[in-house]
Structure formats: structure tokens, C-alpha cells
Amino acid sequence: MIKRWYSSFYIKIFLSFLATCILFFIGLAVFWNYYFTDMFYKDKKELLTSRLSEVNKILASYQDGTISTRELRFGVRIIARSFNGHVWLMDAKGNILNGSSEKEGSLIPTSMDGLFIDGLKGHTGFVAGQYKLGAVDQIGLLTYYAPAQLNGEPIVIFMNVPALEISQALTAVRWNIVVPLIFSLFAVAIILYVLSRKLAGPLQQMNRAALEVAGGDFTSRVPVTSNDEVGELAKSFNFMVDQLNEWEDARQDFLANVSHELRSPLTTLRGFIIAMNDKIIPEEKYGHYLRICDEEVQRLQRLVNDLLDLARIQNGVDVFRTHPVELREVIHEVLELVRTPMAEKNLILLDALPSPEEGPIVVELDTDRFSQIMQNLLYNAIQFTPPGGKVTVSLDFDNEHAIIHVKDTGIGMADEELHRIWDRFYKVEHARTSAAEGTGLGLTIVKHLVSGLKGTISVASVQGEGTQFQISFPLYPGFTDFYERGCSSS
Template sequence: MKKGLFSKMVATYTVIITISFIIIAAFLSFWFQSYYFAQKEQQLKEEAQFLGGPVIQFFRGGISTADIIQTIEARSKYLKTNIIVTDDYGYVRLVSNPDYDKFIGQQILTSDLDSLRKGLIVKRVGDYGQIFKVPVHTYEVPIAYHGVYKAVIMMSTSVTDLKEPLKDVYEIIWSSALFAIAFACFIIYYFSQKILIKPLKEINNVADKIAKGEVDKRVKLESNDEIGELAYSFNSMADSLEKVEYNRREFLSNVSHEIRSPITSIRGFIGGILDGVIPKDKEKYYLSLTYQEIERLTRLVNDLLDLSAIESGKLKLNTEKVNISEIIRLTVIKFETKIMEKGIKVDVCFNDENIYSVVDRDRITQVITNLIDNAVKYVIEGGYIRISTRFKGGKVYISIFNNGPAIPEEDLKYIWDRFYKVDKSRTSKVSTGLGLPIVRSILTQHEEDIWVENKKNGGVEFTFTLGRAN
């Protein structure tokens, strides 16, 4: 995972953040430089205007050379700027730095004179024909007296000096950007680990464990986001898996148990006959018991195969229009012997002589057979069975009632489970507990419903629905 999602995410965010900060820092630097130059220009302009008065006075002979030079020198030092004053033809008259004394009397401004005469400030970067040793940034400010252009004050700052204060600001901007990038990367690293990577790792670990058979493992995550939802869904999936696994084990143990008891009996009887422990005249009797056990085994295996075929959806329904009342009548006749033996009274109350439904004839016969079989099996001696039908909302409701002991409340929801028997001791010889699961699977496949009720006046009633056809 480290080489995957995490590094990709951190790399992407780092690139985005770095580019963003570089753009911001570059923009800030550029903006600050413009701002600084504008400020500087304004300041020099104001200073030049301020010096303009004494300069004009000097030109008119009102101030001594020493005084004006002192003033210019003072301003020059304060502004860290070299000041040169020329007359209206560009001839140097005053310099702030004695090193430039040799230029006094020389004409250093020619091409800019036109603009200056119009009262415009001229900006220049260069060395003025090697007057200056290093490139300088110069503002040439024209000075007028009573509206007439009289002199030019040139304020020159070496480009290096001018940019000196900017360096500190650039340093602050760029180091802040670097720090912000590093800090943002750290935050991304920390939170993506905490919010995304660690939870995903945990889910992955648990998935691994579940895959290895530890189906009771769960993800312990409580966050209110998509990862939390993923963990929740994952745990639900693990719950289902655990349930399936539990059912599988339970089913296996039930099947083994159900198969073992008849096999043990068969082995006992045949062993007894072979060893001669069972007397010759009883052999037939024990063989008939063996036959019964084999029949039971056969039924068990057939029921299991049916159930698994229905549940896996392999068994396709072969639907046709069938007469339900006819199937019920025929099925009751099949149980005639047992009914007579137990002295049961059977009532069949159809609300219509012929009730039609489009279903799989064999499957629905199996449903009715299993339900009547239960009714006959669990009804009390000399009891009463009633099979009734009624129509409701395009459906036919078929109810099979028998009097006898009610199914205990706590068992009601389990009777549909495979191998579930309420009274295990009493029914163990004749039942497998597969009848109702088969009934329910068949009806589910028909998209129909079945439920059971303990009647108030005693007895149990199973009711199922079928779609009605005319």
C-alpha cells in the first residue's frame, strides 16, 4: 500500500502545493518590487522638489556654493543616492560626491532635454557613458522657476544598492513559502496516514484474516465518512460470511448426525444376523427394520438433494395452469391409511370447486404433501384436520389446520431451518426436519409466502399463498 495510493497521493498534493506556493511567492515578489520602486520614485521625486528651492536660489546667487553642497551632501547621505545638478542645457553644476567634481562643467544630458523641458521626469538605468562605475538607476527631475524650466536634479542609486532592501523581503517571502510547503506536506502526510492509509490497512488486514478463516474478525473503526461507511459495510459482509460459515458447519454436523444413526442401526442389525446373535426366526423382522432405515436414508438424501437443487436455483420451475383443489383432494387420498389408523377427521372446505393457479405441479404437490404429512403426524389421536381456501387480492390462501399441541413461541421462527425439530426425542425416528425448509424454498421460488399460527382454541394452522388464475 505504501508504494501505491499513499505515495501517489502525497506526491500529487506536494506537486500541487509546491506549484501554488511558487506562483504565490513569485507574484508577491513581483508585486513588492513594483511597490517598492513606486515608493522610491515618489520619495526621490519629493526630495528633488524639496531640493529644487535651494538649487534655484543657488542659481540666482542667493546661496553660497558651500551651503548648497552641504545641503545636497546631507540629502545624498540620507537617501543613499548620488545627486548631480545640471543647468537647463544638461551641464553639470553641482555634485554630492567629490569624486564626480571632474564632471562639473561637462554636458551629460542631451537626448532627455526635450522631455525634461516639457516638465516630464525621465527614468534611466545605465552608466551614463561611463560617468558611473556601476549601472545606476536614475531619476532626472526637471526644476522650474515661475513656470520656466531652469535645472535638472539627477538622483542616481546603484542598482545593487537599490535592490538591497528587496533581498531581505525576497528572503522572507521565499523562506515562508518553503516553510509553508514543508508544513503542508507534513500535514498531508499525517492526515492521509490517519484518515485514509491506516484505516485502509486495517480493513486490508482484517480481510486477510477473514480469507484465512478467522471469520469472527471485525474492523474497529468509527468515523463519520466514506471510510467509516466502508468499514461498516465490510463488517456487515463479515457478519454474513460468519453466518454462512456457521450454517455450513451446523449443516454438516446435522447431516452427519442424521446419516450416522440409521447406518449404526443397519450395521447393528446386519452384524447381528451375520454373527448369529439374532435368531433365525427373527431375521426377517430385523431385515424389515433394516429396510425401513434404508428407506429413511434414501428419503433424507432425496430431500437434501431437492433442497440444494431448489436453493441453488438449478431446479427450473415448470409452470402450467393447475387445479389446486384437485391436487389437495388427491394428496389427502394418499394419506388415507394413516388417517384411518389415527382415527382423524378431515374436513376440506373449498370456497370454489375448482381453484386454478399457474405453478409447477410437482413442486406444489410436494408443498401440500409435506404440510398434510405434518398435520397428520402432529395431530392428536382421533384429532381433526381442516384444509380450507379463500380468495384475497388476486391470491388464493390455502390453510391447513390440525388440532394438537401448539408449537412453542420460541421455536416458531426456527421451524423453517433445516433439521429443526421441536420435540427431538419424539420425532427423531420418523422425521428429518427438512419438510418445512423444502416447503418454504419452493414457495419462495414461486415468489409466494407461508406462515404459521398457533390458534387461540388450540391447534396449529399453516397458511400459504398462490397466485390465482381464471
């Protein structure tokens, strides 16, 4: 029963808040204790510090031979009487040398051994406490210790001053601090207990709903009963469940699409292999069917490469190696790569790029990834543009962006297809085109690559007239002024 009570969610919240408050009150008590202690002892600390400098002067005179041992003893005792205390000069063995009390020649009290050792290490400090100096206890004693040298040997100077009145005043102040803090702690504990129970209700509902979602039930929702932070948390939880539901649907679709895309070429390959093993296919036709098998293997290879590319980009593993590039030159290089396949399909490639006299168009890009973007768009245009059609690549810029258009005179797309082209494995109906060798991942990769390079991409299409993609990248800083001057002069 006790274990179950302790594992309760609101009890954990209550205990956590209570522990925080206790730590806060302890810190507050320690701070005020330190503050008042320092304030009450401040004058005596300043007095002992000034008297220490006088003792050091006497020691210096003694070591110079200016004064005798008797004069040293007499001077130290006068300093001790000036603050109604004791001054001890202790050697490295803890023996009290010339001092201001009858304890000369005796060992340091054992209760002060820690201070003595700290002083031998070269440290200085103030300590308030109780020390047995004789037959009775000395109450409220303030001790100041500091390292020094006497005849080339290390010694420790102890200065003790009674502080009974200060000790009594501090005791009264401490009670005045602790008692209100204890009562405040009880009041805060009651308030926290009530608040924790109020907060725990919706949180416990979220906990149960989270377990149901973890079990695969995406219909679970948390009722929103307020407009405060807890209510906002409930709304966010419900939104998260909606997103998870969508992602689960997308995951199922993704697996189904991958399975379908892999099954087709694998089925073809297995069928041809079995047919050739069973001698169903004549040997003279092996070459023809092996070429078909090679095409299917290449299709599988493209699919796997696209899947790996997409996974790296979406998971942030792919690193973009960007650097300033002259955009017109990079586009020229890409166009040279696609001229041959366009000529083979009897397509006309037109480029409408600004002349070099208009100045450089510099954009920060990863050249390889930008080339991949352009090739995907251009091969997409080749695939869906019939022979005799045109593919136009143009480049323009404004004060802030470089804008690239890739336009074709192909089959175009209907509105219901247009908003799905960025989906994984989505393909235009095969009945409208004979080129069905694509993986359906090219435009998805293009979308992610453009976003990774801090650009934007959009598409417009008219069925039967063609499609136009527009890509925009921010101009490289430092060239903006040049473009502004060029635009204003034109």
C-alpha cells in the same frame, strides 16, 4: 524498495486515477484538435468539394467527345486557379495525366502513394500535411482525393490547395490547448496523490481484516471513522463478517446434524449385520431384523433426497416449471393421496374449498412442487395429530391472492419452538410424539419452495390445541377482474 513502493495500495489507487485523468486529457486534446481543425478547414473543404463536381462535369464532356484534350487541360487548370491550387488526374499506374501543373506525365510523389491507393479502392478523403512537390517543401498543403472514371479506366483526382495560414493558426491553437492541460494534469496529480493516501488508510485496514477473516478469525473488525462512503464500506464489511460468523456457526451445526442423522441408521444397520454374521440373532428372526434394516435404509434414502432437494433449491439449480393451474383441482388431487394414511391413523380429513359455481381460482404454479409443499404440510399434520383428531384444508381468495390453510388439532407447539420450525434438522421433541421418522428438513424445503413460487407462508400454533399453516400465492394475471366482480357482487 521500488517494488514494495509500487505494490502499495494507495500508489495503485493514485496511478489508476492518474492514468484515467491522462486518458481523459488526451481525449479532450484530441477532440479539441479535431474540432478546430475541422472548423478551420471547413471552408476550403467545401470549396474543394464543389470544384470536384466541376472537374467531373468536364471529364464527362471529354468522354462524350464534346471537348478535346486541349480543352480538358485548359478547363482543369482554370478550376485549379480558382482555388489557387493544383488538380491532378492520375491513372491506375500513378502517372499524372492532364492537370494544372508542370508535373503532367510524371509520377505521383511517393509521399502520396497511400492516398493514391486508397483512392483506387473507391475511397474519398481530406488530408492535411507536408508534401515535397518540387525542389522545396510545400508546407501546410490540404489534399482532397476522390475516385473517377476516364475512358472506362479508373483514375484518381487529386486537388491540392496551400493552407499555410491555417496550419500556423492550428499550431497556435494546439499550444493553447496542450499547455493548460499539462498544468491541469500536474495539479490533478497532486490532488489525487493526497486523496489516495486518505482513502488507502481504511482500505488497508479492510485488507488486513479480510486476510484475518480468510484465515478463520471472525473477530476482526474495521473501525468506522467517518460517515461517508468509506465509512459505509467499513460498516458493510463488519456486517459481512457478522454474517460470515453466523453462516460458519450454521455450517458447523449443519455438519453436526447431518453426521448425527447419518450415524444413527448406519450404527443400527452395522449392529444388525454384525449380529447376524456372528449368529447372535437366530435365523428365524432374520426377517424381522431385515425389515428393520429396510426401514433404516429408507430413512437414509429420505434424508439424502431431502438434502439434494434443499441443495438444488438453495443454489438456484432447481427450475420451477410454472403454468396457470386451477388451484382447487390441484388441492383435490393432493387430498386424495393422503386420505389412506389419514384413515389408517383414524384421522378425519375435512376440506373447505369454494364451490365450482364461484368460478375458477387460477394461480401460476409448478404443479409438482406445489404438491410437494401440500404433502409435506399434510404428512406433518398426520405425524403430530393423535388418532381421532381432525385435519382441515381450506381455500379462500381476495382481490390479489389465493390463500390456503392447513389446520390440525394436534399437539401444537410452544412459542420457543414456533420460530425454529424452519431451521434445518429441527424436530419437535420426540417425547411428545411417537413418530420420529422425519428428517427435520421438510418444513425447510417447504419454506424455500413457497418463496421460489413467489408465495408466502406463516404458521400459528397453540400448545395442546393444534397448528395452522397459511400459504398465500398471487392470483394469475387476467383473472383478477373476475375475482373483483365476484367479491363486489357477494
